[in-house]
Structure formats: C-alpha cells, structure tokens
Amino acid sequence: MATTKIMFFLILFLFSFFLAHVESRRSLGMTQSAMITQFLTAHNKVRTKHGLPKLKWNSRLANYAKWYGNQRRGDCALIHSTANYGENIFWGKGKRWKPADAVAAWAAQEAYYNYRTNTCMANKECLHYTQLVWKNTRTFGCAQMRCKSGDTFIICEYDPHGNVMGQRPY
Numbered sequence: 340m341a342t343t344k345i346m347f348f349l350i351l352f353l354f355s356f357f358l359a360h361v362e363s364r365r366s367l368g369m370t371q372s373a374m375i376t377q378f379l380t381a382h383n384k385v386r387t388k389h390g391l392p393k394l395k396w397n398s399r400l401a402n403y404a405k406w407y408g409n410q411r412r413g414d415c416a417l418i419h420s421t422a423n424y425g426e427n428i429f430w431g432k433g434k435r436w437k438p439a440d441a442v443a444a445w446a447a448q449e450a451y452y453n454y455r456t457n458t459c460m461a462n463k464e465c466l467h468y469t470q471l472v473w474k475n476t477r478t479f480g481c482a483q484m485r486c487k488s489g490d491t492f493i494i495c496e497y498d499p500h501g502n503v504m505g506q507r508p509y
Contacts, residue, residue: 473501
C-alpha cells in the first residue's frame with residue numbers, strides 16, 4: 340500500500356513537472372532547440388570577438404539553471420545560487436525579452452572592465468561580462484522563464500566558473 344502511494348505521488352510529480360515544462364516553452368513562444376541556438380549564438384558571438392573558444396551547451400547546467408530559476412519565479416529576484424558554477428542572471432520587465440537580450444546586457448558591461456588593471460570601474464558592474472568571456476570556461480546551460488509577475492528571468496550557468504581572483508578573463 341505504501342509503495343502504491345509513493346508511486347502515485349511520483350507519477351503525479353513527474354506529470355506536473357512535464358506540464359510545467361511544456362507550458363513554460365509554450366508561453367515563451369519557442370522550442371527548446373531554438374532557445375538553445377539563441378543562447379549559443381549570442382554567447383559565441385561575444386567570445387569570438389576576443390578569439391576565445393566557442394562554448395558548448397551542457398544539458399546538466401541547463402537543468403540546474405531551470406531548477407534554480409524556478410526557485411526565483413515567485414519574486415524574480417536577482418539573487419545568485421550557491422552552486423560551484425559561474426552564473427549570470429537577468430531580469431526584464433514584461434515578456435518581450437529573448438536570450439540575446441540577456442547576453443547583450445552582460446556583454447555591454449565590457450565598457451566598465453579595465454583589462455590593464457583587471458578591475459571594474461568604480462560603482463559599476465562588469466563581472467557578468469568577465470564570466471561570459473572567461474577563457475577557461477568550456478560549457479554552459481541556461482534557462483528562461485516567466486515570473487509570476489509576468490516578467491522575464493534568464494539564468495546561465497558556466498563550467499568551469501570564471502571570475503577567479505587574480506586571474507584575467509582572457
């Protein structure tokens with residue numbers, strides 16, 4: 340009897356997870372393959388500019404990004420996870436945001452990065468940019484979702500992580 344109840348709840352959980360996955364893809368208006376292509380293209384365009392190797396998609400990292408992003412759906416807060424990955428997060432008001440928009444926002448932080456001193460300008464953020472172009476990073480995975488507010492939350496995980504103190508990104 341206990342085994343039957345466990346199986347029932349397991350099947351119910353998996354089915355609800357599947358429906359949430361299908362609904363999140365439908366609400367974003369693109370297939371998973373199209374989303375992966377958008378993330379890959381946007382990331383590798385920035386990396387190519389610096390002569391860096393192209394990143395490869397990692398489904399394990401994408402699953403982690405999705406899992407953590409779902410923790411933020413209620414508040415859409417820009418709070419980093421505690422995993423041992425590099426991590427970039429993005430929030431956009433409304434639902435019009437695409438993977439390339441998040442990557443462009445992170446890449447725009449290049450203007451605040453001083454390669455000579457390996458620092459960000461005072462009171463400016465540049466660590467999303469440096470993670471994006473970290474030379475030792477080889478794989479990444481991302482997720483995009485709608486927050487309960489209707490806003491867009493995008494998160495990417497990178498392995499190995501960048502932003503190692505005392506090292507330059509490239």
